[in-house]
Amino acid sequence: MNKKKRLTLLGDILGCIFGILIFAVPFLFMLINALKDRKEANLLKLTLPTEWMWDNFKQVFEANNYLIVTAFKNSILLTVGSLILLIVVGSMAGYVLQRRSDKTTKFVSTLVMTGLMIPPAILPTIWIMQGLHIYKTMFGMILIETALQIPFTIMLYRGFMNTIPVELEEAGYIDGCTRTDLFVKIIFPLLKPVTSTIIILNAVTIFNDFTNPLYFLPGTKNATVQLTLYNFMGRYSSSYNLLFADVLIITIPMLILFLFFNQKIVDGMVAGAVKG
Amino acid sequence: MNKKKIYSNWFLVPAVAIFLIFFIIPMVTSLFFSLTIWDLKDYTFVGLDNFKTFFGEHSLSISVKNTLIYAFSTSGLKVIIAFFIALFLTSKIRTKNFLRSLVFFPNLVSAIAIGIVFKALMHPSKGLINAVLGAIGIAGPNWLGDTNLALFSVIAVDVWKGVSISTVIFIAGISSIDSSYYEAASIDGATRWQTIRHIVIPLVRTSMNTIIILSLIGGLRCFDLIWAMTKGGPGFVTDVLASVVYKQYAAGFYGLSTAGNVIMFVLIALIAFPLQKFLNSREVYN
Numbered sequence: 001m002n003k004k005k006r007l008t009l010l011g012d013i014l015g016c017i018f019g020i021l022i023f024a025v026p027f028l029f030m031l032i033n034a035l036k037d038r039k040e041a042n043l044l045k046l047t048l049p050t051e052w053m054w055d056n057f058k059q060v061f062e063a064n065n066y067l068i069v070t071a072f073k074n075s076i077l078l079t080v081g082s083l084i085l086l087i088v089v090g091s092m093a094g095y096v097l098q099r100r101s102d103k104t105t106k107f108v109s110t111l112v113m114t115g116l117m118i119p120p121a122i123l124p125t126i127w128i129m130q131g132l133h134i135y136k137t138m139f140g141m142i143l144i145e146t147a148l149q150i151p152f153t154i155m156l157y158r159g160f161m162n163t164i165p166v167e168l169e170e171a172g173y174i175d176g177c178t179r180t181d182l183f184v185k186i187i188f189p190l191l192k193p194v195t196s197t198i199i200i201l202n203a204v205t206i207f208n209d210f211t212n213p214l215y216f217l218p219g220t221k222n223a224t225v226q227l228t229l230y231n232f233m234g235r236y237s238s239s240y241n242l243l244f245a246d247v248l249i250i251t252i253p254m255l256i257l258f259l260f261f262n263q264k265i266v267d268g269m270v271a272g273a274v275k276g
Numbered sequence: 277m278n279k280k281k282i283y284s285n286w287f288l289v290p291a292v293a294i295f296l297i298f299f300i301i302p303m304v305t306s307l308f309f310s311l312t313i314w315d316l317k318d319y320t321f322v323g324l325d326n327f328k329t330f331f332g333e334h335s336l337s338i339s340v341k342n343t344l345i346y347a348f349s350t351s352g353l354k355v356i357i358a359f360f361i362a363l364f365l366t367s368k369i370r371t372k373n374f375l376r377s378l379v380f381f382p383n384l385v386s387a388i389a390i391g392i393v394f395k396a397l398m399h400p401s402k403g404l405i406n407a408v409l410g411a412i413g414i415a416g417p418n419w420l421g422d423t424n425l426a427l428f429s430v431i432a433v434d435v436w437k438g439v440s441i442s443t444v445i446f447i448a449g450i451s452s453i454d455s456s457y458y459e460a461a462s463i464d465g466a467t468r469w470q471t472i473r474h475i476v477i478p479l480v481r482t483s484m485n486t487i488i489i490l491s492l493i494g495g496l497r498c499f500d501l502i503w504a505m506t507k508g509g510p511g512f513v514t515d516v517l518a519s520v521v522y523k524q525y526a527a528g529f530y531g532l533s534t535a536g537n538v539i540m541f542v543l544i545a546l547i548a549f550p551l552q553k554f555l556n557s558r559e560v561y562n
Contacts, residue, residue: 012369019378022436027381029404030393044402085294093291099283108288115299117548118541119497122521123534124302124309127316147298150291169282179284208386210500211518215525229388230504240396247389254384262377265384266444 034244041241056245063232063242067220068249071228077138078213078224079206082145083199086153089146090198091191094157095183099166109158115151120144122215129216141217145206153198160194197268200261204254225250303541310535315528326535335512336520336532340539342427343516346434346502347495347547353435354442354491355484361439362446363472376447380440387437391504394433395420420506423513430505430514434498442487449483450476485555489548496544517543 025046033041034056036049061068093112097105125144126135134140164187172182210226217224223231229250236243258265310326312319330336361379365372382390397404398419406416419429453476461471477484499518502508508515508523515523517540524533 008368008370011364011367012371015364015369015375016371019375023378023382025404026393026397029397033396044396044399044404045407046404089291089294092287096283096285096287100285104285105288108292111292111300112295115295117493117544118303119518119537119544120299121302121306121534121537121541123316123525123530123537124305125298127305127309128297128302130316143294144298147294150295150299154291173282179282182282183287204384208384210386210388210504214522226386226388229386229392233388233392233504243392244396247392251385251389254386258377258381258384262380266376266380 030244030247033240034248036241038239038241041244042238044240053241056241057249060242060245060249067223067228068225068246070221071223071225074138074222075207075225078141078145079203081138081142082149082206083202085142085146086149086202087195087198090150090153091157091188091195092183093150094154095161095187097154098158098161099169112151112154115148116155120148120212126216136217136219136222138217138222141213141222144212144216145209148212149202149205153202156194156198157191160191164190197264200257200265201268203257204265207253306534306537306541309531310538311531313531315530319531322531326531327539329532330535330539335515336536338512339515339517339520339536340543342514343496343518343540343543345427346431346498346516347492349428349431350434350438350495350498351488351491353431354439355487357435358439358442358446358487359480359484361443362450363476365443366447366450376444379443382437383440385437387500388504390433390437391501394436395505398429421510423510426506426510427514430502433505434495434501437501438491438494442491445483445487446480449480453479481558485552488555489552492551493544493548496547497540 029046032046032048033044035052035054037051037053040050093108097109129135129140129144132140134143168186168190169182172186177186208226209224210230213222213224213227214230217227229246232243232246236246309319311323312321313326314320365376365379369375398406400406400416400418400421403416403419405419409416417425420426457475457479458471461475466474497518498516499522502514502516502519503522506514508519517536521533521536521540524530524536
């Protein structure tokens with residue numbers, strides 16, 4: 001027994017050493033270099049700064065006329081807008097897709113599930129957005145993010161509907177509830193656990209999305225955080241301190257989310273992945 | 277009771293409408309536009325010319341090979357590495373919650389941010405990785421500048437970022453194995469390795485299949501990490517299909533770009549759908 005305990009302790013120690021070396025050092029490296037002055041940061045060393053330059057963060061905020069503030073506004077608008085739309089249309093569709101099974105719902109299920117595998121067709125999408133006059137608009141971008149996350153969202157809602165007993169709806173129906181009331185007042189509140197999973201997972205995906213805003217929402221006025229980060233990389237390739245400070249500022253929302261919802265995020269990702 | 281009355285198909289309309297207009301219609305029309313030269317307004321039908329150009333030019337066709345290398349190696353490495361991390365994290369160690377969070381965190385950081393950090397860590401002369409290698413007497417290579425190595429350096433970073441989700445799926449799979457299997461094995465005098473080989477691996481097959489499919493599809497469509505780290509360079513050695521689609525779009529060759537997009541669909545359909553069928557047919561139910 002004693003030998004086993006010692007082995008576990010050794011596992012703990014080695015695990016922590018390798019874990020920290022491989023997964024924490026890159027972030028630590030970024031953090032301390034974000035606080036150095038330009039010359040020192042450009043040496044890319046893992047040493048503490050000789051002078052702590054908290055001013056770097058201020059400089060990043062002020063760069064390009066507070067572009068990062070605009071970018072945060074845009075990213076938050078995009079994330080919140082898409083989330084609201086996704087929850088409304090996704091919960092409605094997931095509900096009916098699970099409860100009914102006929103030709104229509106089967107066809108819709110198959111259609112939607114292709115979206116889990118196949119990537120979007122970029123240029124025809126731009127062509128359609130131009131036709132609808134919503135290319136380069138936030139509204140258009142929200143619709144795109146919604147369309148791309150609909151398969152995943154519906155899948156989670158449909159899976160969760162399995163656990164809600166159908167008797168509730170029968171009782172409501174007999175008591176004279178309308179179809180809309182049945183869903184809005186009885187079913188939707190019961191979907192709360194999966195709704196919060198969906199909010200967290202989609203928020204991470206949409207906030208971190210770089211590719212789609214790059215194609216569908218170009219222009220400085222519309223810049224999202226990931227796009228400004230990318231442009232920053234080009235412009236400040238010789239001042240690593242500012243570059244890393246920018247990365248940190250943009251990563252902080254996710255860090256906060258993670259600290260609060262650690263277990264929820266992990267469970268949600270497993271649920272989402274396994275059901276897929 | 278009347279199902280049709282309670283569950284109206286009207287509930288499907290908003291989701292289906294958005295999905296049709298912004299996903300399905302572009303996908304279907306891309307098949308046509310890949311056969312044209314167009315500028316989003318007018319088009320000229322050119323038949324299979326775009327595809328001929330694509331496979332005829334080395335700088336473009338190399339992306340198909342790179343995409344396949346990228347997808348299969350990231351997927352394979354994630355499965356193997358994640359399995360051992362998950363085994364370790366489900367053992368009796370005490371710091372497992374801390375370690376789980378540590379492994380998981382990169383998943384929440386955007387690919388661009390990770391690309392920036394690793395580009396600095398992989399800097400040929402002053403990067404931390406080569407500094408460490410130098411300290412133990414190994415001359416570190418030019419990770420992202422060497423044409424033979426660049427693709428694999430990006431693959432390594434992709435695995436670093438994505439191994440967490442695979443690990444978490446494996447942990448869920450391993451934790452759901454009934455403890456009676458282990459008890460039976462230990463009564464029969466099975467070694468640790470035999471237990472892993474004959475109990476754990478067969479019973480986490482469902483998790484393993486999920487991970488293979490997920491990471492393979494992710495790898496086939498990967499763009500942001502590669503774009504942040506190398507932009508397809510040096511030369512074209514790290515160009516994948518998604519980066520060619522972007523480059524041709526930026527250069528104004530919209531037909532060619534769409535053709536690249538269609539090749540991506542075909543590749544994913546040809547690999548992912550049959551693979552999923554094959555893997556599902558081999559599952560063992562717990």
